[in-house]
Amino acid sequence: MAANLDNDRLPADFPSPPSWADRLHPENLTIFLFHGVVEQSDYLVRNYNRKHLAAADFRAIMTALSERGSALSMDEVIAHHKNQTPYPEYAFAVTFDDSFENNLTVAAPILRELGIPATLYATTGFISNNRMSWVDRIEWAFEEKCRFDKAVEPDLPWQDTPVRAETAEEMRALLSDIRTKVKSGLISDPDAFATEIQVQLGLSETWTTPDPLDKKLTWDQIRELHDDPLFIIGGHSHSHAILSYLDESALANELDTSLRLLKDNTGIDPVHYAYPEGLPDTFSQGVIEALKDRGIVCCPTAISGYNTPETDLFHLKRFLVM
Numbered sequence: 001m002a003a004n005l006d007n008d009r010l011p012a013d014f015p016s017p018p019s020w021a022d023r024l025h026p027e028n029l030t031i032f033l034f035h036g037v038v039e040q041s042d043y044l045v046r047n048y049n050r051k052h053l054a055a056a057d058f059r060a061i062m063t064a065l066s067e068r069g070s071a072l073s074m075d076e077v078i079a080h081h082k083n084q085t086p087y088p089e090y091a092f093a094v095t096f097d098d099s100f101e102n103n104l105t106v107a108a109p110i111l112r113e114l115g116i117p118a119t120l121y122a123t124t125g126f127i128s129n130n131r132m133s134w135v136d137r138i139e140w141a142f143e144e145k146c147r148f149d150k151a152v153e154p155d156l157p158w159q160d161t162p163v164r165a166e167t168a169e170e171m172r173a174l175l176s177d178i179r180t181k182v183k184s185g186l187i188s189d190p191d192a193f194a195t196e197i198q199v200q201l202g203l204s205e206t207w208t209t210p211d212p213l214d215k216k217l218t219w220d221q222i223r224e225l226h227d228d229p230l231f232i233i234g235g236h237s238h239s240h241a242i243l244s245y246l247d248e249s250a251l252a253n254e255l256d257t258s259l260r261l262l263k264d265n266t267g268i269d270p271v272h273y274a275y276p277e278g279l280p281d282t283f284s285q286g287v288i289e290a291l292k293d294r295g296i297v298c299c300p301t302a303i304s305g306y307n308t309p310e311t312d313l314f315h316l317k318r319f320l321v322m
């Protein structure tokens, strides 16, 4: 087992990099949502869903987009919506969620070279503590076991008996299932759940690793990006909690903490924000009002689709690239 899967090959359903330019629309705006870009991806289990693209693929996608279309910053998007002016032809915008360090070290040089602006939505709790998300902490644990030819057999609250996964492929399938179940709201505290899995697998509780899939931007690096006019920093919550699941005071705390940390550490008073997860049930009118009360002007979702200048700035759609 632990056969070395051909990890450099893109999955069959991943469009070829240049074909992402076919997503561009002559009149409407296409916003792309990225997470990470890495020089190398030689993992057995991790990054199976291409959350972190290979640098060569990212470069090919960006080159094709810039040849075909017109890149807009999210500030320019706001201006088109406020003034109700048509976008340039085949308009697109580039966004990154979750504050991975590789956004600066790998993606930013490519974007600078091509002159493509990007907005980075920063999760302040990830930055302050170089912290991993719950799903990355479980992925990391599975990778550790797989690398040493060990099976995983976690006891999952929605299963009657522990589920065994031996091969990398079985582990990826199990991760996919865990992802879906946890995101459906089945687990009230995903961070505690990730700790439980790590401990069940005989590993120590791990919140941070130096791996490019895990490392987050530091405050100095956020400032460096903010100082470059090509990049805009927005908020993306403090703990990556799903905002619509929080009661009023927890929501206020989540938003206020993220905005205060951005302000204190970088001087940024963001008008840009992105909902964690960003799917239909993860934000609500209450969430939108709470964001507006705090000076946020634009908050895209992660729902696939195009935008017109009439689209509400709190319901913008984005195509997830992974």
Ligand SMILES: [Zn+2]
Pocket (backbone or CB within 6 Å): 097, 098, 236, 240, 275, 276, 277
């Ligand atoms: Zn996110």
